[in-house]
Amino acid sequence: MKATFIFLFLVLLFSCQSSEEKQLEKVLTLAGNNRPELEKVLEHYKENEADSLKLRAAKFLIMNMPGHQSYIGKDIEEYYVEAEKIIFSDRKIDEQVNELNNLLLEFPSDDFEFKEDYSVIKADYLIQSIDAAFDDWQQGRWARGITFDEFCEYMLPYKCVEFQAFDDWRNVLKPIANDTLGVFLIMTFGIKHPIMRQKLLILNYVIPLLSI
Helix, strand or coil: CHHHHHHHHHHHHHHHHHHHHHHHHHHHHHCHHHHHHHHHHHHHHHCCHHHHHHHHHHHHHHHCCCCCEEEECHHHHHHHHHHHHHHCCCCCHHHHHHHHHHHHHHCCHHHCEEEEHHHCCCHHHHHHHHHHHHHHHHHCHHHCCCCHHHHHHHCCCCCCCCECCCCCHHHHHHHHHHHHHHHHHHHHHCCCCHHHHHHHHHHHHHHHHHCC
């Protein structure tokens, strides 16, 4: 009876591993010419046994890339340059919103070129994003108590809105979010549950990006 239980457990374990590896290989194949970039990320975290959890995180991101896309090309770059000028200007919020709406008429989103993330994302960017997410999780005072699965779902993603550029959004927004949200949540709502605090933090990340 004991031997049968062990056998069934091993069958289930290998079945899960096989399914995960098949999904990973599927995405690597879909990546085409960009496959070496994704493999570079996996190899990077395989080098050090201490990075085993980061390797699992990298696999999670890669396996879930299908269906996620990003704008590329000259038009979107020009749009970002002009939008940044408006957002960081001294104009009133209403004026900024009007100017951004007018900018969208000049640069309609339907004209922007986009591709699947797995076909354009670079290894250096993904590694930097994973490392930064782990730092926030393991060192951030508001992230205590979040499990690895919850971390993968809410903190690990390398972007927070679809079609977002592959930029340094974590480091740009972290000082704003960390300094203001932690105090705001505790003083205003008394929110101490880590998952609720993390969801609201991500929302705080998203709001500035949705403006453009």
